Amino acid sequence: MSKTNAGRFFEDYTVGEVIEHAVPRTLSGGERAMYHALYPARHAFYSSDEFARDCGLHEAPLDDLIAFHTVFGKTVPDISLNAVANLGYAEGRFLKPVHMGDTISSRSEVIGVKQNSNGKTGVVWVRTTGSNHLGEDVLSYVRWVMVRKGNVDAPAPETVVPDLAGSVAASDLVVPEGLNFEGYNFAQAGEPHRLSDYKVGEKIDHVDGVTIEEAEHMLATRMWQNTAKVHFDATARDGGRLIYGGHVISLARALSFNGLANAQIIVGLNSGAHANPCGAGDTIKAWSEVLDVAETDAPGIGAIRLRLVAQKAEAEPFSLKGDDGKYLPGVLLDLDYWALMPV
Amino acid sequence: MSKTNAGRFFEDYTVGEVIEHAVPRTLSGGERAMYHALYPARHAFYSSDEFARDCGLHEAPLDDLIAFHTVFGKTVPDISLNAVANLGYAEGRFLKPVHMGDTISSRSEVIGVKQNSNGKTGVVWVRTTGSNHLGEDVLSYVRWVMVRKGNVDAPAPETVVPDLAGSVAASDLVVPEGLNFEGYNFAQAGEPHRLSDYKVGEKIDHVDGVTIEEAEHMLATRMWQNTAKVHFDATARDGGRLIYGGHVISLARALSFNGLANAQIIVGLNSGAHANPCGAGDTIKAWSEVLDVAETDAPGIGAIRLRLVAQKAEAEPFSLKGDDGKYLPGVLLDLDYWALMPV
Amino acid sequence: MSKTNAGRFFEDYTVGEVIEHAVPRTLSGGERAMYHALYPARHAFYSSDEFARDCGLHEAPLDDLIAFHTVFGKTVPDISLNAVANLGYAEGRFLKPVHMGDTISSRSEVIGVKQNSNGKTGVVWVRTTGSNHLGEDVLSYVRWVMVRKGNVDAPAPETVVPDLAGSVAASDLVVPEGLNFEGYNFAQAGEPHRLSDYKVGEKIDHVDGVTIEEAEHMLATRMWQNTAKVHFDATARDGGRLIYGGHVISLARALSFNGLANAQIIVGLNSGAHANPCGAGDTIKAWSEVLDVAETDAPGIGAIRLRLVAQKAEAEPFSLKGDDGKYLPGVLLDLDYWALMPV
Missing domain, CATH: 3.10.129.10 (Hotdog Thioesterase)
Structure with missing residues (x-):
């Protein structure tokens, strides 16, 4: 055998x-540093122990x-x-x-x-x-x-x-124990926009782009001990290495800081589609659409439901699907998630 | 809005x-590890907790x-x-x-x-x-x-x-509290040269070269949460991604270990110019010139003022400026700094 | 001078x-994280503090x-x-x-x-x-x-x-103090095979391949503060940068998880040859041969002696030497080591 x-x-x-x-x-702190090296991640709650403490936790998770x-x-x-x-x-x-x-x-x-x-x-x-x-x-x-x-x-x-729910009900979202946004420091977080500033249906172009290198997506995917051969072996697949879909999720989420700096903490993942394959050399941009907003029982904390779309730089802004209902070729990711945000 | x-x-x-x-x-220690992976950094004070302890600190900063x-x-x-x-x-x-x-x-x-x-x-x-x-x-x-x-x-x-000072006065340099070079271990530091071995005007070719990859400079620049688009988006600029000038500073400083292993601690930054743009594929070499030396009140500790020049491998050794006073095309960085060194 | x-x-x-x-x-934990990002390392003893504790150590080394x-x-x-x-x-x-x-x-x-x-x-x-x-x-x-x-x-x-020994005698191998494999968790380790399942002469194809990028081998080699110029300077050698042989060792060892997940701890290095140079773009695969097995005095712990061969993806499976006794051109590494494994 x-x-x-x-x-x-x-x-x-x-x-x-x-x-x-x-x-x-x-x-350990090693994974935290690597995450910040691999993605343009800037959400303050994960960047600063002090910021997380001011939000009621003992350190940044x-x-x-x-x-x-x-x-x-x-x-x-x-x-x-x-x-x-x-x-x-x-x-x-x-x-x-x-x-x-x-x-x-x-x-x-x-x-x-x-x-x-x-x-x-x-x-x-x-x-x-x-x-x-x-x-x-x-x-x-x-x-x-x-x-x-x-x-x-x-x-x-x-x-x-x-039988799967189309989305996680806001009432089922779990707010981390002790979390409190009543003293939330918008200046340190990087943007002044609170939950009430976002309207359902609003779309945000996150502006920045990142061109992906082979070394980067392999470092990331290996760090998660993901062993899928297609991500690492250039000889395993016509067209070369396929980038782990999660790498695109993290890139897009990090890019979304610009406009959603206060969507601090992901608490729900409603749905997600890796719309098209992504490879090294692609330049990734991202946009978001506000799908819903909700209250929570926690002090100063609301929830925002967002569609996060990653697309290639050459695609039209706010690309998603064609008239046939299929994802356009430049669309890489269509993710639907809940994040916690100060009300 | x-x-x-x-x-x-x-x-x-x-x-x-x-x-x-x-x-x-x-x-955290993650950033320390990444720094050593990104640059050929070997100054012992930052590499070894024990070395830093022998110099009076509780651990390596x-x-x-x-x-x-x-x-x-x-x-x-x-x-x-x-x-x-x-x-x-x-x-x-x-x-x-x-x-x-x-x-x-x-x-x-x-x-x-x-x-x-x-x-x-x-x-x-x-x-x-x-x-x-x-x-x-x-x-x-x-x-x-x-x-x-x-x-x-x-x-x-x-x-x-x-009205800016041409350089930081030696008397304004801050020696870290408790620092003591009286028991300085030259063998562990890697070179025997002390401050009195360096003469003003002396030039040192640091010999080694490093060819830069896109993945490396992006990992570095992202780790510092630097968001300037030109460093990451290959579609944003004719000629492709421009390397963050600080990446060249760190590369050159690390290369300068070879000849300046005892210029342990940077304490002053007098001036700096990013003389020409740097891109992936460039091979970087470095040379230094001793501009000044000074005493400090701290035990066994002197200061050395250095010009640190990064240049492309194909440039003439000790390249700097042409007859017109302008930086030669192969020069990337002209940095003027103070470092602490055992007397 | x-x-x-x-x-x-x-x-x-x-x-x-x-x-x-x-x-x-x-x-620090930074080097641990980087190691996991650079190599597909999954041996549980080094991945999980809990697993190492269950084996008698206070944390994962x-x-x-x-x-x-x-x-x-x-x-x-x-x-x-x-x-x-x-x-x-x-x-x-x-x-x-x-x-x-x-x-x-x-x-x-x-x-x-x-x-x-x-x-x-x-x-x-x-x-x-x-x-x-x-x-x-x-x-x-x-x-x-x-x-x-x-x-x-x-x-x-x-x-x-x-006068060098052809291999380290099993009786000279050092088992880490306190190590105990009697409660070894094969499910967490990833494979059910114990020492008695391996026969001397058995060969295992580790299946997976990894294509190497310049950025990765340089990050690794620099992290170990290895300063050999040929690994970093593309202008220093015809044919470009030569990959540090140790990078190939770590890649091959990590790939060998697939089939040797329970060869947890390297305790002896009997011999090793870097058979041919390796460069970026090469896709590395690995195979192992069981050379010997031995008992130890430690609870539940045996030793397995393995030949670990790294080869290019395009080489024939189980490539090693030609009729002339020389390594075949696709062979990169021939390593002979001892590892500890549950009996």
């Missing part, structure tokens, strides 16, 4: 199974997306090594900040399977949960991927398609 | 105004230039987003070492404005001060930039040109 | 001399190869600045884990010299030892290099060729 991991195929997933992913990971990438990376060997495509995200909730010194583990429950009509692939839905060394859950989200069958003759499983 | 930062234009600066720059930043870049980066959104050119530095003094765990903020006072005769641009002088979370100033320097006018019809302000 | 380090030449080495290498280095590269890097200015080739390693033993906060120094004893018949070069053998700030040795290994003569007229020294 081969000792190496060939990854799972479609027929290897059974609804109800819980997969404990390997290789827990302890995070690690960026929410460090938590996301770390949890996600652990799932790759079990979920997406043979994935044809990463189809979507839903019901993502950030449950607890991740701090330097925390050790993060991931587990996934298979919650749906559906063989495709071609008989060669199928869709697998998993609910992935990340937890820290104290056993506290820090993040939970649903993700579905299209996976090849290893044996095309394997019988099709009974179709189970999970 | 747009929610994004368009940056300030020349007419937006008023002499006497103090700008508190946004997004304080907490530094972060490299002086980490402090400089962090403070500088915060000023970019307010000072140089619309800058045409970074014209010079003066009166730079390093006031207190920056340690892991420190949170750094920056503020700048506008100390001069002068509209150019073309009516389209002007020069702005600012004195920028970085401070830590205890409110202690860690660094102060004057910088002047040429900035575009947003409205060419805006009236020219009254010209104020600050 | 020039103040810069021209490096030593063959005639500058005398058997018995001990060279204390300069610039001690304090390591830094990867063994961080210790190796740090110790090695310090030797470059004194040993290999004028080296023509890095010829081999022997008798390497890892004596104590290196932890965050440790300050590492290196010293080398010259144990052999042999002038080549061409009269222009010679071979120098050194035994290098790394130690921490408590004065405890953490690593020791023999390395030999071919070095140019500075003065071809210098007389040939008396030939001394050290």
Whole structure:
């Protein structure tokens, strides 16, 4: 028997199974520094221990997306090594900040399977949960991927398609314990705009662009211990290395500081689509649309629901979909998330 | 009103105004590691906690230039987003070492404005001060930039040109509290040369060269949260990305270890010019000239004033200016600074 | 006299001399994060403080190869600045884990010299030892290099060729104090295979490939404060920058996780050859061969002796040597080491 991991195929997933992913990971100030070197991240809550203290925490947590990438990376060997495509995200909730010194583990429950009509692939839905060394859950989200069958003759499983919420209800968002925006320092945060300054339907062009290099996306993807071959091996795929979709998420989120500096803390991930592949040499720009606003019970804290779109620099501003309902070729990411913002 | 930062234009600066720059930043061992990965930095005082302890400090501080870049980066959104050119530095003094765990903020006072005769641009002088979370100033320097006018019809302000010292007087240099070079370990530091071994006028070719990659200068510049678009967006400028001048400063300073290993601690920045633009693919070499030497009151500690020149590998050794007084095309940086050295 | 380090030449080495290498280095979580960003490293013992605690240590040490590269890097200015080739390693033993906060120094004893018949070069053998700030040795290994003569007229020294062991005896391997694999968590480690599952002579193709970028190998090599010019200066050598052999070692070791996830801890380095030069753009794959297995006195802990070969992606699987006994052109590294594994 081969000792190496060939990854799972479609027929290897059974609804109800819980997969404990390997290789827990302890995070430190090193990951924080690397995150700031890899992305133009400037949200003050994650940049400054003092700012986080003024908001009621004992120090700045690690960026929410460090938590996301770390949890996600652990799932790759079990979920997406043979994935044809990463189809979507839903019901993502950030449950607890991740701090330097925390050790993060991931587990996934298979919650749906559906063989495709071609008989060669199928869709697998998993609910992935990340937890820290104290056993506290820090993040939970649903993700579905299209996976090849290893044996095309394997019988099709009974179709189970999970009933997923179109978005996380504002009342289900978890505000970090002790968080308080009543003394929020807008000058330090970098912009004066509070929740009431944003209108549903408002669109913001985040202006700045970043041209991606091979070394950068590989450093990032490796740091999350994501092992998907297509990101690293230029000989594995026509057209060269494919950039990890999460790299584009982090780039776009960081670029969105310019106009959304006070959308400090990601608390919900409603949906997400990697609309087109991204490769080194692409220059990424981003725009956002305000989809909703909501109150929370926490002092001075509201929630803003945002569409975050990453596109290539050469695409028209505010590109999204064509008349056929399909993403335009210059669109890379269409993400729908909730963030906490001072009211 | 747009929610994004368009940056300030020349007419937006008023002499006497103090700008508190946004997004304080907490530094850790991560930034120390990244600095050593980005630059061939080997000065022992910043490499080894034990060496720093033997010199009277409780641990190795972060490299002086980490402090400089962090403070500088915060000023970019307010000072140089619309800058045409970074014209010079003066009166730079390093006031207190920056340690892991420190949170750094920056503020700048506008100390001069002068509209150019073309009516389209002007020069702005600012004195920028970085401070830590205890409110202690860690660094102060004057910088002047040429900035575009947003409205060419805006009236020219009254010209104020600050009276700047040609160099920081040796008596104004601040030796870190408790620093003592009496038991200085030359073997661990890497070279036997003490202050008395250097003669004013002596020139040193630092020998080694480093070829710069796009990924490296972007990682560095982003780590300092410097947002100037020309460093990141290959589509923003003919000729591609322009390398942050500070990246060249750090490269040249690190290369100068070879011959100046005992010029341990930068304490003064007398002047600096980014003589020509630098881009990826350039191979950087460096040379230094001893401009002055001075005593301090601190035990075993003297000061050396150095010209540090970065040039392209293909330039003649010891290149600087042509007969016309202008920098030769292969010269990238002409920096004048004070460092502490064992006497 | 020039103040810069021209490096030593063959005639500058005398058997018995001990060279204390300069610039001690304090390591932190930053180096741990960078290591994970640079290499697809996933061995759980170095990834998770919790996993290391369950194995009896107080936290995860830094990867063994961080210790190796740090110790090695310090030797470059004194040993290999004028080296023509890095010829081999022997008798390497890892004596104590290196932890965050440790300050590492290196010293080398010259144990052999042999002038080549061409009269222009010679071979120098050194035994290098790394130690921490408590004065405890953490690593020791023999390395030999071919070095140019500075003065071809210098007389040939008396030939001394050290008598080196072909491999480290299993009984000489040092198991870290307190290490215990009796409660070893195979699920967290990522693979179920224990020592008894591996047979001498078994070969494992580690499957995955990584294409190397210039920025990555330079970041790595600089982080270890390795100053060898050929790694950094594209103008210094026909064919461009030569990748530090240690970068290939770390890449191959990290790739070997896939099939050898439980070969957790490197404790011996029996021999090693950098078979062919490696440059940016090369895609690296790796395979291993089980050379030996052994018991230790420590609870639940055995040792596995492995040949680790790095090769270019385009080479035949399991490439090594041709009929002439020479390494095939696609082979980059042939390393022979001992690792600890649960029995």
